[in-house]
Amino acid sequence: MSENWKEIIAAMAPTIATILGGPLAGLAVKTVSAAVLGRDDGTEDEVATAVAGASPDVLARIKEADAALKMQLSQAGVKLEEIAGADRASARDREVKLQDPTTRRLAYLALIGFFAVLGAQFYLAFNDMEIKTGVQRTIDITTGVLFAWVLAVKDYYFGSSKGSSDKNDMIDRMTR
DSSP, rough: OOOOHHHHHHOHHHHHHHTTTTTTTHHHHHHHHHHHSSSTTTOHHHHHHHHHHHOHHHHHHHHHHHHHHHHHHHHHHHOOOHHHHHHHHHHHHHHHHHOHHHHHHHHHHHHHHHHHHHHHHHHHHTTTTOOOOHHHHHHHHHHHHHHHHHHHHHHHHHHOHHHHHHHHHHHHHHOO
């Protein structure tokens, strides 16, 4: 089974992506299943197939499910930032102890891949070259996934802007 669906989820639904890699992975699959299949008992293979071929409407339902799940977890007292922070700390600790260059290499790969795809898109656009619709969709998804990967690299090495995110959330709540 392709893991590509998890990359799409990571780009579209950060709350679901966070719990997908942890002890609540079953809840994440159940949530995505309900959003894309209309039932919460879909298998991981069914969910993967549905997400990989998702229409914009289905992707919007995934984003809505992500927001609803975030609220449910918050009401239940689950602190996603603490879980994500502990996960990052564990990865960093492992990297320091083992002097493993894998993380650094993946970071370079993400940056090079992102800018290569972006450069290719600009080249095609500036040279008025047509791209088939199916190919353009694949390029768009690839760009989105690589962008999410670049943001993850930035968060890993420089920290995330959790405080800024909290401030934006508070402003949103105040303006409603």
